[in-house]
Amino acid sequence: MPPQPIHTNRLILIPFTLEATKTLMAGDTSILPKLGLQLTPFWPDQEAIDTFPKIIKNLELVKEPTGFESYMVVHRVSMTVIGDVGFKGLPNADGEVDIGYAIIAQAQNRGYGLETAQGLMNWAFQQPGVKAITARCLLGNAPSARVLVKLGMQQVSTTEDFIRWRISNPNLQPSIST
Template identity: 90%
Template sequence: MAIHYIHTNRLILIPFTLEVTKALIAGDASILPKLGLQLTPFWPDQEAIDTFPKIIKNLELVKAPTGFESYMVVHRDSMTVIGDAGFKGLPNADGEVDIGYAIIEQAQNRGYGLEAAQGLINWAFQQPNVKVITARCLLDNAPSARVLVKLGMQQVSATEEFIRWKLSNPNLEPSISS
């Protein structure tokens, strides 16, 4: 399967590859200009670096990118990476796929997290077997919860640490004829 970029109004979501992720985890960002990206001192930030081992693990589970892995969130105008977003693997047997996103501090509060997540959701709901998108956020992460509400997600449960959310594929809901 060819590597698929997701384009939104202001962003390009570029899939991580094993080569890119392994270089970044080793502290070598020189691979980014080879992809046409501008280096920035703000990314990868510590949150992204902490996520790289999970991204590598998910990429090693598939022979070729499926689209259900992680993406670099690239600001279209500056061609700088401002975060990462994606899925935590292929849809499960119930057609559920879990989404996550993180935007660097310098680019927060501008709608980029919402835009990246909406781009991922739009793409996912066009794929066969995707019935539900789930997410979770820390109980005290009000900005992330606001994004999930704006995406139309419904809170389904909460623990002392996390709130779990879900969004059903609107293309699969029964239509009501008049």
Template identity: 85%
Template structure:
């Protein structure tokens, strides 16, 4: 299953592929120009660079991107990358996928994180076998928690470090047992 970009009102979520991610990790952003994107001094930021090895590891597990990996969050008007978002792999045995997102500091507090997360959840809930989406955020990360609440997620558990969140696929009817 090859994956396509996901379009929202203001964003395009462009799937990472191994070649692009490896090149970015090596410090060469010129590969973005080949994708029709504009360079910005703000991305990749350190958070994105720290995430690249995890993205590469997930991409190496599949023949080609499935959609359940990571995406570059591209601002449609400027065609610059303003963050990354995506899933941490294929659905697990319970039909759950874990979502994550990060928007560069220069583009925060404008609703881009929520818009990217909505685009991803809408896509995921249309895929066979996806029953729920999970997330976790640091206890002190109030902006991320606000995004997850606006997305419709419910807190599941809290540890000293993280809050775990979950939302069920609204397209699935709950099974009624007699």
């Protein structure tokens, strides 16, 4: 069964399908009204277009979507796509999933990035096998770093380009060794 949309206060996270992503990557937005969405000149933006090949690759790795792929971020009132969010695949051997998100410039600084990431994190922490969520942001991306801090993530490492972040699943009890 394909993943269901995730509803937050102001947003609906609608799972990308292989067909929709390939159509959008080809520059054809006519699929959006077929999904009940309004067209906007602002999405897909260049960042979304650059992400489509990764979304397609992740969707092609699974027989059917699992929920650990990507979602369109839809503004509930206008029914327009204002960004995308997703994981870079199924949990790894340590039970970690890596989250990424992007909100179009016209919708930034309104809390949508935080609401988007929180909605997907809440969903992920209810899934079996998810022990932690990780993220990375460019060293100079202060707005993204602020969102990750508000999500409760902790910095775990820094390279010359990126900061890596992590949050453990709050639903898991720490193991007590005797």
